[in-house]
Amino acid sequence: MSAEETAAQGSEANGPYYSLRVAEIIEETADAKSIVLDVPAEFAERFAYESGQFLSFRVEVAGHRLVRCYSLASAPRLDSAHKVTIKRVVDGRASNWMNDEVSVGDVLEVMPPSGIFLLQDRDTPLVLFSGGSGITPCISILKTALETTSRPIKLLYANRDDRSIIFKDELNAMLSANSDRLEIVHRLDDVHGFCDAALIVQQVGPRKDADFYICGPGPFMDVVESGLGSLSIPSDRIHIERFESPDTPGAEDSAPIEEAEGQIVTISLDGQDTEIVVGEGETILAAARRVGLEPPFACEEAYCGCCMAKLVEGEVEMLMNDGGIDQRQIDEGWILTCQGVVKGKVRVEYPD
């Protein structure tokens, strides 16, 4: 199928990726845009999602293929289309490409939704802590909780300044319509300074029995976790979504492995086969990065699915699967290479 035909159809599956057409682009702030996707009816079931989940996109930037996760800011059953919001990261490759290069009508490669940062079925209050682009899964959870529950909800939303607040109008509208049970606290670095643990404790106030959701930059999340920690909130009440970006691929953060002790694994990546030695207990992803290959990955904790590859020969045990791959994908032969330890000679193929 030609590129034009694929673009015209906008729905072909390529390995774990589906080609979805960009239906709309929304300028949210000076450094964040939303991309609304057109999910054709035949993929509606595959792209069904829960508030808090994310999509993984495979993009090509300056000749490099990158896979990046973006949380769904839309809410299932409330919003008619899937919407992700991408904030520029300084010198970030995919985020700037998504902001600068994507236009309405383009076709993007997207993996079906995944993730476990989900609204729990409880009656307790909800307290959401968001920083910057960390609002994306939280606004989806917020919308769904307002629509489907009567839970009291508090959102603390930290930003650099007023102009950086994503979804400001939408949040204001939600507040006006639900002022009896929704509270929104905006914290702006240029006015209030950074949040600290004491502030978090103060903002929780009497809602110690709440479900807590945290998403934002690392230092913001650390402060929130520290504040909640001082209140001895049980860990099953604290839900965390990390937006970590992969480091530049390379060997520097992988433990050295004695090559002679490992198994031979053939890795097919970008149309090229490479034979590598995977050490005892080492994952395929770690070994591939150790030898200088640049396979896609993000979370390395079995929940994002970015590092998926197809096992075409041999046996691999996945150490864990935290929702990064579903049964259908496993049945098709896909594995999470960040969790895959090999049992003998193996061949894996990353999607073309």
Ligand SMILES: Cc1cc2nc3c(=O)[nH]c(=O)nc-3n(C[C@H](O)[C@H](O)[C@H](O)COP(=O)(O)OP(=O)(O)OC[C@H]3O[C@@H](n4cnc5c(N)ncnc54)[C@H](O)[C@@H]3O)c2cc1C
């Ligand atoms: C589950 C999940 C959900 C997410 N949801 C969202 C969302 O809804 N919205 C959103 O905006 N983001 C989200 N993210 C983050 C997103 O996936 C990307 O990590 C983010 O957009 C940055 O990617 P990038 O390619 O632009 O940056 P990268 O190119 O990976 O760069 C990241 C950082 O590394 C630095 N860097 C890059 N190359 C080098 C180099 N050679 N040497 C030194 N430093 C370098 C850059 O300066 C930058 O600060 C999510 C992440 C996860 C895991």
